[in-house]
Amino acid sequence: MTYSLKVCHLYGDLMNTYGDLGNILVLKYLANKMGVALTSEVISLDQDFKPDQFDIVVFGGGQDFEQSIISKDIQKKKKALTDFIEDGGSVVAICGGYQLLGHYYIGANGEKLMGIGALDHHTDKQKNHRFIGDIVIENEETGEKYHGFENHQGITFLGKGERPLGKVLKGHGNNGRDQTEGAIYKNVYCTYFHGPVLARNNQIAKHVLMNALRRKYPDADLSQAEKVKVGSTF
Numbered sequence: 001m002t003y004s005l006k007v008c009h010l011y012g013d014l015m016n017t018y019g020d021l022g023n024i025l026v027l028k029y030l031a032n033k034m035g036v037a038l039t040s041e042v043i044s045l046d047q048d049f050k051p052d053q054f055d056i057v058v059f060g061g062g063q064d065f066e067q068s069i070i071s072k073d074i075q076k077k078k079k080a081l082t083d084f085i086e087d088g089g090s091v092v093a094i095c096g097g098y099q100l101l102g103h104y105y106i107g108a109n110g111e112k113l114m115g116i117g118a119l120d121h122h123t124d125k126q127k128n129h130r131f132i133g134d135i136v137i138e139n140e141e142t143g144e145k146y147h148g149f150e151n152h153q154g155i156t157f158l159g160k161g162e163r164p165l166g167k168v169l170k171g172h173g174n175n176g177r178d179q180t181e182g183a184i185y186k187n188v189y190c191t192y193f194h195g196p197v198l199a200r201n202n203q204i205a206k207h208v209l210m211n212a213l214r215r216k217y218p219d220a221d222l223s224q225a226e227k228v229k230v231g232s233t234f
């Protein structure tokens, strides 16, 4: 392997309700096809996140209970995670992880769980309701369509510097009102798509890996990695 990348599976032991580990398997599979050795390590409660040790952070979805524990712990990692993001580090954040990268999340019981505000969105609560079901979105910059399944009570509103991962064609997305789904900020990809979103939408996995490679190897010729096909040929 010519290149190597390291993934931090942030709170991988707690935020894994929907099989989020599958995303790391997809990243590894695709990375290997691109000539990249990919390793991962779980960083969880009471452990430091050291930005210079990682190229990609994967932060999965979870339930309100786990989120309430993480909301407190992640404040200690706030600066390091924000520095990583501002420095162009790659992140995939799903559902509960997506919510905690923003300013706050109001849980189903009305409790306000603080996020780290590394991204400018915030998440309010619905009244005794969840958005559950299949969802299809289209990224308006690339024209790529992404397919997934959403299950969330939180409704998220994007803020400064954030653009949606896609426009909702079917389903609810961030809040059921403005037709946005997920968020992109610098090299951070956020979505409400459940679990192994990258298995169904491997174009996103490729964007994440290419962004991480360009950052770690700015002078390398990455044309071979770029040629690896995703989409229907994956």
Ligand SMILES: NC(=O)CC[C@H](N)C(=O)O
Residues within 6 Å of the ligand: 060, 061, 062, 063, 064, 067, 094, 095, 096, 097, 151, 152, 153, 154, 155
């Ligand atoms: N899918 C999830 O990760 C759910 C996140 C959060 N607990 C919500 O219900 O909105």
